[in-house]
Amino acid sequence: MTDTLERPSGEGPSEEHLTMGIDPWEKNWMKLSAGLLVVFAVLITIAGFAAGFQLPGAESEVDPRTVANEGPWAEPGLRDLGDGKFEAYVISQLWSFSPRELVVPIDAEVDLYVTSIDLQHGFKITDTNVNMQIVPGQVSVLTYTFDEVGEFPYICHEYCGEGHAAMFGVVNVVSESEFAEEVGA
Numbered sequence: 001m002t003d004t005l006e007r008p009s010g011e012g013p014s015e016e017h018l019t020m021g022i023d024p025w026e027k028n029w030m031k032l033s034a035g036l037l038v039v040f041a042v043l044i045t046i047a048g049f050a051a052g053f054q055l056p057g058a059e060s061e062v063d064p065r066t067v068a069n070e071g072p073w074a075e076p077g078l079r080d081l082g083d084g085k086f087e088a089y090v091i092s093q094l095w096s097f098s099p100r101e102l103v104v105p106i107d108a109e110v111d112l113y114v115t116s117i118d119l120q121h122g123f124k125i126t127d128t129n130v131n132m133q134i135v136p137g138q139v140s141v142l143t144y145t146f147d148e149v150g151e152f153p154y155i156c157h158e159y160c161g162e163g164h165a166a167m168f169g170v171v172n173v174v175s176e177s178e179f180a181e182e183v184g185a
């Protein structure tokens, strides 16, 4: 058996260009595709293990019908855990976030817990890499350190109906002294 493919004359590349029945161009594309898969696998491994990139995890499951009355969700907002660490519980629903504002001190490390009590929403904090999908029945979690004073709006980025564009809030990052005033007030 020869290692070339026979083709009707006058069509496609000539026989010398065919090895093992595969067109050299096709062979190159196959190599490129396989190579890309290896590159992607390596990049994902580096991102996940060396650079610490993590997908927002579905931390736990909740009942979307009752969650707003349970535990920390009953009073959504920021809580001081001490040592510069905070946690924030945010409930998303048609068409608002609760709370609408989170005031955090500069350099606060905040564990963000977000859930939805109706349908799927998004939670993206502008100018940060906080970007989560919010699925009813699940709690999306990310930790972020706010190391810049300013206002960072959070928005819903999953279209959820006519009030979608009005669905936003803001993280207000303030100096230590301003935060102390805020908490004392």
Ligand SMILES: [Cu+2]
Pocket: 121, 122, 156, 157, 158, 159, 160, 161, 164, 165, 167
């Ligand atoms: Cu929306």
